[in-house]
Amino acid sequence: xxxxxxxxxxxxxxxxxxxxxxxxxxxxxxxxxxxxxxxxxxxxxxxxxxxxxxxxxxxxxxxxxxxxxxxxxxxxxxxxxxxxxxxxxxxxxxxxxxxxxxxxxxxxxxxxxxxxxxxxxxxxxxxxxxxxxxxxxxxxxxxxxxxxxxxxxxxxxxxxxxxxxxxxxxxxxxxxxxx
Amino acid sequence: xxxxxxxxxxxxxxxxxxxxxxxxxxxxxxxxxxxxxxxxxxxxxxxxxxxxxxxxxxxxxxxxxxxxxxxxxxxxxxxxxxxxxxxxxxxxxxxxxxxxxxxxxxxxxxxxxxxxxxxxxxxxxxxxxxxxxxxxxxxxxxxxxxxxxxxxxxxxxxxxxxxxxxxxxxxxxxxxxxxxxxxxxxxxx
Numbered sequence: 455x456x457x458x459x460x461x462x463x464x465x466x467x468x469x470x471x472x473x474x475x476x477x478x479x480x481x482x483x484x485x486x487x488x489x490x491x492x493x494x495x496x497x498x499x500x501x502x503x504x505x506x507x508x509x510x511x512x513x514x515x516x517x518x519x520x521x522x523x524x525x526x527x528x529x530x531x532x533x534x535x536x537x538x539x540x541x542x543x544x545x546x547x548x549x550x551x552x553x554x555x556x557x558x559x560x561x562x563x564x565x566x567x568x569x570x571x572x573x574x575x576x577x578x579x580x581x582x583x584x585x586x587x588x589x590x591x592x593x594x595x596x597x598x599x600x601x602x603x604x605x606x607x608x609x610x611x612x613x614x615x616x617x618x619x620x621x622x623x624x625x626x627x628x629x630x631x632x633x
Numbered sequence: 634x635x636x637x638x639x640x641x642x643x644x645x646x647x648x649x650x651x652x653x654x655x656x657x658x659x660x661x662x663x664x665x666x667x668x669x670x671x672x673x674x675x676x677x678x679x680x681x682x683x684x685x686x687x688x689x690x691x692x693x694x695x696x697x698x699x700x701x702x703x704x705x706x707x708x709x710x711x712x713x714x715x716x717x718x719x720x721x722x723x724x725x726x727x728x729x730x731x732x733x734x735x736x737x738x739x740x741x742x743x744x745x746x747x748x749x750x751x752x753x754x755x756x757x758x759x760x761x762x763x764x765x766x767x768x769x770x771x772x773x774x775x776x777x778x779x780x781x782x783x784x785x786x787x788x789x790x791x792x793x794x795x796x797x798x799x800x801x802x803x804x805x806x807x808x809x810x811x812x813x814x815x816x817x818x819x820x821x822x
Contacts, residue, residue: 561758619666
């Protein structure tokens, strides 16, 4: 019994040493890479959370950041000056999910291996599946959340750290909910 | 009382106590946010279960499944004996104990299966994902639910198991917990 306990302690200790690197060659950076770009923040963050580039693959960002597409950005005109657009696009593509070694980004990219190009993060299969068991009243019907696209309403450590883990989630009005 | 003899082989004892530790750790990591650890612990439980099944099929001794498969009638009369305070004594697994062994192994197998299905569908990783197996949405949701409530059933079974062992310790005046550590049981009362 004691031998086993020792073995497991050693096992856990060893894991902590590798935790920030990788485990058996599998990328083990937690969450999504928390990258920031001042131009992206000012150009896009004015209207909505400047979603981390690692939440969509590069091909999605390219399609979204197309000059024509920006003229009708989910019903809004989001046109940018060409130098700004190029800088933001470059920043997004360089850090996109399919370029990332962060766990959530790797999974987002894996869930899009069929080659589809979602324009909404909420349409990424991995993200859809992870949220599929949350009752509608807690998101859509929740006045303090409204939509799955308002990540920061519930993901309390997303903005600064890019962490989306379940234990960091707090749904407004349903703080006690745990499933 | 006859001399103590080894009833539980080293394999059976290691299996039993590692399963206890792994199950507890897996239960803790399921809600602590240590998803990666939870998966590794799940694999470890799976390996243990597979090893136990192979052992149960191919070993000799008290750990062999065929040595403790009892008919419902025998299990019933054993249960009656326990209630009446004069239970029959068995060297290896008693009929009620054996029923618990199969219930626990069955639930644990279902649990790890459900976990592996969810892992492929919802986490895009794990052996089934690497093999290219992507379960249908409906089935995956059922397995996901199952993976959430089955542990509570298991905890209920574990409580019954412990109570049953304690009762048997009293009724047969033998220390069964120690027997699962040393392997030795005094048989032939």
